Amino acid sequence: MSYPREYESSLQKAAAFWLKQARDLHWFREPQVGYELKTNGTAAWYPDGQLNLAFMALDYHVDNGRGEQAALIYDSPVTQSKQVFTYRELRDQVAQFAGLLKKQHVKKGDRVVIYMPMIPQAAIAMLACARLGAVHSVVFGGFAPHELAVRIDDAQPKLLITASCGIEVDKVLPYKPLVDAAIDKATHQPQQVIVWQREQCSATLQQPRDIDWAEAVRAVTPAECTVVQATDPLYILYTSGTTGKPKGVVRDTGGYAVALNYSMNLVYGVQPSDVLFTASDVGWVVGHSYIVYGPLLSGATSVLYEGKPVRTPDAGAFWRVCADYQVNVLFSAPTAFRAIKKEDPQGHKLAQYDLSSLKRIYMAGERLDPPTLEWTQAITGKPVYDHWWQTESGWPICANPVGVATYPIKPGSATLPVPGYDIRILAPDGSEVADNEQGAVAIKLPLPPGCLTTIWGNEERFVAGYLTEFPGYYSTGDGGYKDDDGYVFIMGRTDDVINVAGHRLSTGEMEAVLAMDSAVAECAVIGIQDELKGQVPLGLVIVKDGEQVSAQALQERLVQLVRSEIGAVACLKQVLMVPRLPKTRSGKILRRVLRQLADGTEVVVPSTIDDPSCIDELRERLSHLVGH
Numbered sequence: 089m090s091y092p093r094e095y096e097s098s099l100q101k102a103a104a105f106w107l108k109q110a111r112d113l114h115w116f117r118e119p120q121v122g123y124e125l126k127t128n129g130t131a132a133w134y135p136d137g138q139l140n141l142a143f144m145a146l147d148y149h150v151d152n153g154r155g156e157q158a159a160l161i162y163d164s165p166v167t168q169s170k171q172v173f174t175y176r177e178l179r180d181q182v183a184q185f186a187g188l189l190k191k192q193h194v195k196k197g198d199r200v201v202i203y204m205p206m207i208p209q210a211a212i213a214m215l216a217c218a219r220l221g222a223v224h225s226v227v228f229g230g231f232a233p234h235e236l237a238v239r240i241d242d243a244q245p246k247l248l249i250t251a252s253c254g255i256e257v258d259k260v261l262p263y264k265p266l267v268d269a270a271i272d273k274a275t276h277q278p279q280q281v282i283v284w285q286r287e288q289c290s291a292t293l294q295q296p297r298d299i300d301w302a303e304a305v306r307a308v309t310p311a312e313c314t315v316v317q318a319t320d321p322l323y324i325l326y327t328s329g330t331t332g333k334p335k336g337v338v339r340d341t342g343g344y345a346v347a348l349n350y351s352m353n354l355v356y357g358v359q360p361s362d363v364l365f366t367a368s369d370v371g372w373v374v375g376h377s378y379i380v381y382g383p384l385l386s387g388a389t390s391v392l393y394e395g396k397p398v399r400t401p402d403a404g405a406f407w408r409v410c411a412d413y414q415v416n417v418l419f420s421a422p423t424a425f426r427a428i429k430k431e432d433p434q435g436h437k438l439a440q441y442d443l444s445s446l447k448r449i450y451m452a453g454e455r456l457d458p459p460t461l462e463w464t465q466a467i468t469g470k471p472v473y474d475h476w477w478q479t480e481s482g483w484p485i486c487a488n489p490v491g492v493a494t495y496p497i498k499p500g501s502a503t504l505p506v507p508g509y510d511i512r513i514l515a516p517d518g519s520e521v522a523d524n525e526q527g528a529v530a531i532k533l534p535l536p537p538g539c540l541t542t543i544w545g546n547e548e549r550f551v552a553g554y555l556t557e558f559p560g561y562y563s564t565g566d567g568g569y570k571d572d573d574g575y576v577f578i579m580g581r582t583d584d585v586i587n588v589a590g591h592r593l594s595t596g597e598m599e600a601v602l603a604m605d606s607a608v609a610e611c612a613v614i615g616i617q618d619e620l621k622g623q624v625p626l627g628l629v630i631v632k633d634g635e636q637v638s639a640q641a642l643q644e645r646l647v648q649l650v651r652s653e654i655g656a657v658a659c660l661k662q663v664l665m666v667p668r669l670p671k672t673r674s675g676k677i678l679r680r681v682l683r684q685l686a687d688g689t690e691v692v693v694p695s696t697i698d699d700p701s702c703i704d705e706l707r708e709r710l711s712h713l714v715g716h
């Protein structure tokens with residue numbers, strides 16, 4: 089099958105195309121119906137299909153001869169430990185832990201929040217929820233208690249699963265006090281907290297609420313797989329929107345399983361038994377899809393890595409992992425490779441390892457900038473692929489379809505639309521723009537399997553946020569263009585979401601935190617270019633009349649406030665005191681103008697601006713700070 093034929097048939101005969109892909113998996117009841125259209129224009133995939141995702145990912149492989157193959161390899165330079173789980177061992181541990189969840193009355197449809205570092209127990213907890221048909225919501229460990237509390241209140245979990253600590257390079261970060269603080273802040277109270285105690289730090293358990301994982305799991309009977317409908321939710325994953333409140337992206341079970349399984353070969357060229365090393369975190373969508381579910385569904389081996397690209401112990405870390413486990417496919421964010429490049433520009437570390445097994449390198453999470461692409465290609469001699477996707481899509485929207493044909497790489501482009509995604513570039517009035525012209529990147533409905541089905545508990549927000557701007561389309565929130573060959577170039581967000589080291593963050597949320605400080609009269613947060621992290625946030629604040637605080641003291645206070653309210657991962661390090669901010673006559677801050685000033689690009693001053701004289705003064709301050 090050629091790519092154009094595959095792509096066309098995925099759109100023209102969508103139901104038949106996706107039913108065919110569904111047959112590659114083992115269902116309890118194989119779907120006969122491809123999809124049903126919902127009134128909002130999206131599709132409910134495989135409405136008559138029944139399955140269990142943990143069964144497909146583990147039991148099926150054990151029953152079909154993969155029991156002794158490595159399913160998950162845990163490699164942790166921060167604890168100097170390594171552990172291999174065969175498919176059989178992982179299946180047994182998942183069934184055993186599911187038995188514990190069941191004993192705590194977790195059942196199909198119940199929510200379970202997972203707040204864990206990059207240890208195998210995080211994957212086991214996710215798969216155990218899937219085994220019971222419970223809906224997990226993994227919260228990234230770099231988020232502070234307030235963020236965890238917001239997610240607890242929104243998801244209303246029956247139970248929370250955590251570990252005693254995370255380890256960031258050489259810092260042991262106790263998690264349990266953060267969980268306790270979050271539960272204190274939250275209105276909703278999980279009935280139980282299951283804690284995995286790590287050697288590096290022992291958590292204090294509050295009886296009777298808290299349960300020691302290792303102790304309690306011994307005394308239970310393993311749980312069988314619960315049959316779920318393909319349309320039942322598998323997980324909720326919160327992501328940053330433009331407002332302070334994160335959005336709970338809901339993923340279905342059947343459509344996601346099919347999409348991931350299909351993508352393993354199409355996008356990554358991964359065959360069963362191949363080894364995939366996705367250097368991300370289970371707290372992000374990349375971790376859900378390509379550390380946990382995708383590789384296991386396809387019978388591959390996944391590496392779960394608790395470390396950084398540098399400093400654990402050096403810039404050879406990724407290459408060492410690739411050599412140790414004969415990794416075939418490596419996937420991480422461009423920022424990780426920029427970090428490696430900074431420390432080892434000549435690739436001396438890389439030269440110490442045998443990378444002959446490595447076939448391809450993938451990057452996503454932010455645009456793969458051409459210098460990073462070229463450098464990675466040059467020092468590894470491997471093909472390096474950019475591919476574009478979002479928490480909402482759950483799997484790639486644009487990629488090089490290596491499973492059917494490998495297309496030439498064009499620097500700056502995520503290559504071609506993945507089958508199932510009908511990508512259109514739209515002008516503000518909803519008409520399609522010409523090739524090579526920039527516009528809003530939209531996807532014609534219905535979305536293919538695997539994409540979000542709604543926002544948890546908030547269908548209105550789903551419709552308003554994604555389906556209303558361009559009726560009949562899903563708005564991605566990204567801007568970009570298609571060239572004459574149909575290659576898609578994603579140029580950046582068109583909203584107030586920024587991308588810091590491959591992590592998606594809301595500037596609106598940071599503004600809400602800055603505004604909590606008693607000295608702050610008004611504020612704006614924008615993303616500014618950063619050589620390593622792509623973007624970092626910059627706060628601009630106007631202090632209240634009569635406030636005597638120094639710029640330095642205020643910056644320190646606000647940086648600390650953002651760390652404690654959102655988390656260190658927000659990376660807000662700079663706050664500038666300014667006398668004025670550009671606003672419309674109705675008082676709305678013109679963030680776009682601020683971004684243009686910071687980027688040093690042409691500033692388009694709208695006619696609605698209240699006081700244009702503030703522009704020059706801000707230009708000077710921002711260009712001094714950013715250095716252009």
Ligand code: COA
Nearest residue numbers: 229230256367368374420421423424427453589590656657
């Ligand atoms: N738990 C607790 N804290 C965490 C954390 C976690 N899981 N992850 C990050 N943090 C903290 C870090 O310790 C750091 O804190 P500090 O300000 O006290 O030093 C802060 O959050 C920022 O972390 P990070 O963005 O990781 O910056 P860094 O300087 O430590 O490392 C990179 C820079 C580029 C090496 C790193 O960001 C990286 O590996 N990025 C890859 C991104 C990625 O995997 N993206 C997912 C999409 S594919």
Ligand code: AMP
Nearest residue numbers: 452453454455475476477478479578592
């Ligand atoms: P997240 O939901 O955290 O995965 O972030 C998704 C956003 O990251 C997208 O909407 C894009 O803005 C950006 N992004 C991810 N991958 C790419 C890529 N390959 N090229 C350009 N932008 C990307």
